[in-house]
Amino acid sequence: MRFGSYGRMVLAAAMLLCCGTESGHAGASEVLAPGYRPAPDTEEGGLWAQMDRQEAELKVSPALVTDEALNTYVRKIVCELAGDYCASLRVYIVDEANSNAFTAPNGMVVVWTGLLLRCQNEAELAFVLGHEITHYLKRHSLLNLQKEIQTNGSFAGLTAAGGIGRLFEQVAAGRIASHSRDQEREADAGGFDLVVDKGYDPGQGAFFMANTAEEEEANPNRTKQAAYRASHPDMKERLTVLTKRADDIGAQPHANIVGAEAYRAAIGPHRAAWLEEEFNRGEFAESVAMIKQLMKDEPQSGELQYYLGEAYRRRNANGDLKNAMTAYQAAIAAKDAPNAAHRGLGLVSLKANQKTAARDEFQKYLSLVPMASDRATVEYYLATMGGSP
Amino acid sequence: MKSRMVRLAIFVAGSWLWAADAGSAPEATTATKRIVMIEPDVQLMELDAGGILEPRADWTKAAQNFIDKYLRAHFAKSGAELVNADRPTPRDIQLVKLHAVVAKAILTHVFNRDARLRNKASPLDWTLGRGTNEMRDRYGADYALFIFVRDSYATSNRKLVEVFGNLAGAKLDVAEQEGFASLVDLRTGNIVWFNRLLSGFGDLRTKEPAQQTVDALIKGIPL
Amino acid sequence: MRIRILLLPVFCGALAACQSFQGEKSVYVGDGITIDPQIEWTSAAGPRAAIPGLGLERLLFLTERDTSSVWTIDGLGLDELVFLTGVTAGDPLFRSQGVAPKDMVRYNTTMLPDDVMDMIAGTLGKAGDQQLRTSALRPVPFGTVTGFRFDLAYTTQDGLQMKGTALFAQRGKKLDVILFLAPSEYYYDRYAPTVEKIFSSVQVPDVPATKPAS
Numbered sequence: 001m002r003f004g005s006y007g008r009m010v011l012a013a014a015m016l017l018c019c020g021t022e023s024g025h026a027g028a029s030e031v032l033a034p035g036y037r038p039a040p041d042t043e044e045g046g047l048w049a050q051m052d053r054q055e056a057e058l059k060v061s062p063a064l065v066t067d068e069a070l071n072t073y074v075r076k077i078v079c080e081l082a083g084d085y086c087a088s089l090r091v092y093i094v095d096e097a098n099s100n101a102f103t104a105p106n107g108m109v110v111v112w113t114g115l116l117l118r119c120q121n122e123a124e125l126a127f128v129l130g131h132e133i134t135h136y137l138k139r140h141s142l143l144n145l146q147k148e149i150q151t152n153g154s155f156a157g158l159t160a161a162g163g164i165g166r167l168f169e170q171v172a173a174g175r176i177a178s179h180s181r182d183q184e185r186e187a188d189a190g191g192f193d194l195v196v197d198k199g200y201d202p203g204q205g206a207f208f209m210a211n212t213a214e215e216e217e218a219n220p221n222r223t224k225q226a227a228y229r230a231s232h233p234d235m236k237e238r239l240t241v242l243t244k245r246a247d248d249i250g251a252q253p254h255a256n257i258v259g260a261e262a263y264r265a266a267i268g269p270h271r272a273a274w275l276e277e278e279f280n281r282g283e284f285a286e287s288v289a290m291i292k293q294l295m296k297d298e299p300q301s302g303e304l305q306y307y308l309g310e311a312y313r314r315r316n317a318n319g320d321l322k323n324a325m326t327a328y329q330a331a332i333a334a335k336d337a338p339n340a341a342h343r344g345l346g347l348v349s350l351k352a353n354q355k356t357a358a359r360d361e362f363q364k365y366l367s368l369v370p371m372a373s374d375r376a377t378v379e380y381y382l383a384t385m386g387g388s389p
Numbered sequence: 390m391k392s393r394m395v396r397l398a399i400f401v402a403g404s405w406l407w408a409a410d411a412g413s414a415p416e417a418t419t420a421t422k423r424i425v426m427i428e429p430d431v432q433l434m435e436l437d438a439g440g441i442l443e444p445r446a447d448w449t450k451a452a453q454n455f456i457d458k459y460l461r462a463h464f465a466k467s468g469a470e471l472v473n474a475d476r477p478t479p480r481d482i483q484l485v486k487l488h489a490v491v492a493k494a495i496l497t498h499v500f501n502r503d504a505r506l507r508n509k510a511s512p513l514d515w516t517l518g519r520g521t522n523e524m525r526d527r528y529g530a531d532y533a534l535f536i537f538v539r540d541s542y543a544t545s546n547r548k549l550v551e552v553f554g555n556l557a558g559a560k561l562d563v564a565e566q567e568g569f570a571s572l573v574d575l576r577t578g579n580i581v582w583f584n585r586l587l588s589g590f591g592d593l594r595t596k597e598p599a600q601q602t603v604d605a606l607i608k609g610i611p612l
Numbered sequence: 613m614r615i616r617i618l619l620l621p622v623f624c625g626a627l628a629a630c631q632s633f634q635g636e637k638s639v640y641v642g643d644g645i646t647i648d649p650q651i652e653w654t655s656a657a658g659p660r661a662a663i664p665g666l667g668l669e670r671l672l673f674l675t676e677r678d679t680s681s682v683w684t685i686d687g688l689g690l691d692e693l694v695f696l697t698g699v700t701a702g703d704p705l706f707r708s709q710g711v712a713p714k715d716m717v718r719y720n721t722t723m724l725p726d727d728v729m730d731m732i733a734g735t736l737g738k739a740g741d742q743q744l745r746t747s748a749l750r751p752v753p754f755g756t757v758t759g760f761r762f763d764l765a766y767t768t769q770d771g772l773q774m775k776g777t778a779l780f781a782q783r784g785k786k787l788d789v790i791l792f793l794a795p796s797e798y799y800y801d802r803y804a805p806t807v808e809k810i811f812s813s814v815q816v817p818d819v820p821a822t823k824p825a826s
Contacts, residue, residue, distance in 0.1 A: 490687070494688070
């Protein structure tokens with residue numbers, strides 16, 4: 001599955017590289033029995049052994065997010081959705097800025113922090129996880145890998161040297177863990193049923209998918225990934241189906257747990273660090289769109305305003321100096337702005353040749369963070385900018 | 390690339406063998422030397438008539454067992470003790486990953502005479518550094534042994550294709566073994582022995598050929 | 613498709629005598645800059661490469677600019693001294709495999725040192741380095757002009773933790789970057805003092821190399 005990829009977040013794996021044609025397997029795929037494990041002399045057994053190795057490596061990887069509270073929170077959602085299969089699934093949160101989650105054939109569930117950053121509430125995350133659990137239950141990965149072997153003669157990244165990071169690269173590039181459009185439909189339907197069954201708001205999955213599409217479309221440089229474009233009819237079709245199903249349920253009395261507060265409490269301590277890493281993807285137009293989406297629910301967040309300013313400053317397109325300035329100013333006006341908002345505002349003011357404002361903001365930054373590791377640089381700006389002190 | 394026939398005919402157990410020089414050679418003392426081994430990185434695959442590679446968990450497991458068994462037998466004979474690092478720490482894993490990059494540098498720059506680095510003539514010129522002292526203390530070991538093997542076998546159909554393909558002069562990839570073994574002195578972090586394995590006909594799935602392969606892999610090991 | 617793990621693609625062919633910097637006190641690294649290499653390096657990639665093609669696996673910038681080069685002592689991935697000199701407006705720092713040039717962050721002359729640091733980090737992140745963090749941006753001498761330093765830490769796609777330090781300067785309309793990258797385990801610390809000396813040895817002409825003739 002792909003809720004994101006290489007920065008291109010497309011839920012629709014219809015658009016995948018390895019499964020360009022309709023899969024004949026998907027509809028007929030059987031559901032795993034709880035506790036299932038294939039014999040080692042089978043193709044499936046070989047695959048599981050591969051994934052077991054990757055999992056062993058992931059367990060001691062520096063990329064693994066070990067924070068117990070966050071892991072417990074995500075694990076609990078997975079377990080509630082998975083029911084009898086809870087014991088077969090093992091959740092790993094991985095420090096990776098792209099938006100993705102996937103379930104390996106052996107029951108390893110990998111959730112990237114870029115996905116957690118983008119979900120706005122528990123119901124959205126539950127839909128993504130329910131979608132993934134369905135892929136696992138229906139053994140979609142196995143079917144796809146079998147197909148890939150037939151097509152390409154190997155397991156692509158799986159047999160190559162290199163560890164879990166290489167595996168993730170393959171996932172991100174859509175070379176593995178991608179599914180056919182039938183499989184995506186099946187996973188959407190299964191995920192939707194699981195989520196509704198547990199009393200979550202049925203509309204949140206469609207919201208997440210729409211946001212994903214919007215972020216993707218915000219990026220003007222997507223020519224190479226044109227095939228992944230969110231405007232792809234499959235994506236639209238899936239979004240339509242999900243919205244219709246949500247509306248049908250919405251017309252009747254129904255449970256509607258959204259879980260926005262619980263979700264924010266769980267990811268809150270990590271969000272600033274994830275936003276910092278988001279910029280290392282170098283996809284600033286996507287970052288701007290994504291942060292704006294988050295701000296719809298939290299218009300008063302100084303943290304989000306600050307990072308919106310950072311996204312504009314880095315994108316540096318026409319008008320972004322002004323955009324960044326407005327965002328930093330809004331951040332400072334809010335209560336929870338990081339001190340670095342003053343540095344940010346100082347930087348863009350300096351670039352806009354507003355020297356008095358720049359001087360004030362740099363001085364505020366230094367007075368708030370006297371031990372800043374970049375103090376000498378800020379002092380350099382102050383000393384060299386000219387204008388009246 | 391060497392011709393198929395050559396590769397089929399002989400084990401190429403490294404173009405050169407390096408023994409540690411006197412200065413860094415394991416000292417011949419009466420104390421038993423202890424060698425720690427993190428799970429050998431071994432993977433066996435099946436190459437079928439269509440040229441498709443499939444990992445085989447059962448073969449891999451068998452190969453790991455043979456490697457473990459024959460290594461133990463070797464060291465029992467030579468008087469060294471082999472211990473497995475069953476629960477490697479994150480620091481151990483970092484050292485394993487560093488070793489992988491070092492091994493890649495060795496294979497690139499030593500086994501290819503055209504790509505030499507200044508002041509690097511043999512694998513013994515590389516080190517993991519003294520961070521290995523931590524492993525030495527934790528496992529009470531003098532050395533760490535690193536094993537890496539990728540091995541593929543043709544199915545019988547594939548072998549027929551190869552025979553006929555060869556007669557017809559077609560260039561076909563042959564099932565083969567690639568790998569290396571490396572011994573690190575945990576006191577200094579230095580590579581004290583390194584051997585490359587490249588073979589067209591070894592077999593790690595069955596007893597006797599597996600023993601030959603392990604022998605070839607650790608040929609010249611100074612312990 | 614066979615997966616060759618050990619037989620790395622090294623396109624050596626006819627190799628000229630090893631080009632290294634033995635005994636040279638002043639080596640030209642592009643854009644008017646010379647440095648004292650301190651110890652013997654092999655130029656693994658770039659115009660004076662002893663091992664042509666070696667750098668291609670990771671960075672494809674060589675085709676872009678002839679003033680980019682990578683030096684190493686123990687091999688790429690173990691210690692890399694990367695010179696990206698004379699970067700002009702609209703240029704990325706380097707090209708990365710699988711990423712279209714226009715998708716890379718590109719230099720512009722209005723960038724402040726903070727922006728340049730973010731650009732370097734964004735470029736490395738785009739090239740596949742993970743969990744990248746920068747710190748301690750500070751002014752330092754770059755020959756006779758003011759340059760900046762910062763430190764970085766990241767994890768490779770293979771899960772090896774790395775450290776790095778960067779020196780850059782904006783001279784005239786061009787950007788010059790020198791990066792040192794090595795595993796945190798042993799190699800970074802081993803060469804860090806040497807790299808400090810190399811960074812201190814930077815010499816630039818008094819007049820910016822790119823000053824327009826007028």
